[in-house]
Amino acid sequence: MNRIQHLFGRKKSDILSVYFTAGFPTLASTVDVIDSLALRGVDMIEVGIPFSDPIADGPVIQHSSSVALRNGMTLELLLSQVEEARKRQPEIPMILMGYLNPMMQYGIEPLFKRCRQAGIDGLIIPDLPFAEYIAEYKVLCEKYDIPVIMLITPETSDERIRLIDENCDGFIYMVSSASTTGTKEKFNEEQLDYFRHIDSLNLKHERLIGFGISNPATYHEACRYSSGAIIGSFFIKCLESSPESHSEAVNRLLSAIGK
Numbered sequence: 001m002n003r004i005q006h007l008f009g010r011k012k013s014d015i016l017s018v019y020f021t022a023g024f025p026t027l028a029s030t031v032d033v034i035d036s037l038a039l040r041g042v043d044m045i046e047v048g049i050p051f052s053d054p055i056a057d058g059p060v061i062q063h064s065s066s067v068a069l070r071n072g073m074t075l076e077l078l079l080s081q082v083e084e085a086r087k088r089q090p091e092i093p094m095i096l097m098g099y100l101n102p103m104m105q106y107g108i109e110p111l112f113k114r115c116r117q118a119g120i121d122g123l124i125i126p127d128l129p130f131a132e133y134i135a136e137y138k139v140l141c142e143k144y145d146i147p148v149i150m151l152i153t154p155e156t157s158d159e160r161i162r163l164i165d166e167n168c169d170g171f172i173y174m175v176s177s178a179s180t181t182g183t184k185e186k187f188n189e190e191q192l193d194y195f196r197h198i199d200s201l202n203l204k205h206e207r208l209i210g211f212g213i214s215n216p217a218t219y220h221e222a223c224r225y226s227s228g229a230i231i232g233s234f235f236i237k238c239l240e241s242s243p244e245s246h247s248e249a250v251n252r253l254l255s256a257i258g259k
Helices: 005-012 029-039 061-073 073-089 100-106 108-118 130-145 157-169 187-200 216-225 234-239 246-256
Strands: 015-021 044-048 094-097 122-124 170-175 207-210 228-231
Touching: 015 029, 015 061, 015 207, 015 234, 029 044, 029 073, 029 246, 044 061, 044 207, 061 234, 073 094, 073 100, 073 108, 073 187, 100 108, 108 130, 130 157, 170 216, 187 216, 216 228, 234 246
Parallel strands: 015 044, 015 228, 044 094, 094 122, 170 207, 207 228
Antiparallel strands: none
16 A cells, blocks of 8 residues: 555544755755654655746745755755665655656656655646646556645636546645745635635545645644645745754744644
8 A cells, every 4th residue: 555545544634744855955964854754753754856946836945946956956866865765764655746847857757667666655746737647647656656646726626626536646735825835824714715615525535735834823724624734834944944953943843833
């Protein structure tokens, strides 16, 4: 069973998934960041591929990508580091998140094959069109048991959401607002209405809510209306403020959301 499926099978609520950009704050950080997150009980890890034009990301993650690229991070090096981390952390689900351009340069099927070898459990590709996923990627997901996890936003139609629910595996990534990544103090009523509406659709796949989660209020609201929360920008800030101690960065993150 895929590690993502296993996680959702054994834990139904309060799942915490944490994103970080590989190669930030230093080129050699990746394995230690993964270790630090896993050892402190984080449920799932999203490893970001640094990219020069991350269209879905706000200034914090954009900055981390720029630093990682200057540090010399590449997709092949990232996968080698994940492979090393997987030997030390055999159970935790790890997802590779990035944009199409570097993946296409690597080669799509070679990437799936290499992800399988490295111990990656899923892919998130924000700029992958759904029609292209159906035509070219779905068969590779099934061949290598690596789902592509699709994002939905408040602007995604119910029809499209149900198509995603029927044709994709892993989980559904609910973007909390039609904006880029970043931290927020609380969700507004419009966002909460969106969460309630998606909850009412009775989708077959579990959902996690991301974008804007950085404190107990946003974390608990995300967990109330889905299986859990995804945190990225706030953890990047924690890493930047504690570059010499990734464990301290994780502790700061958990303390900030009341865990």
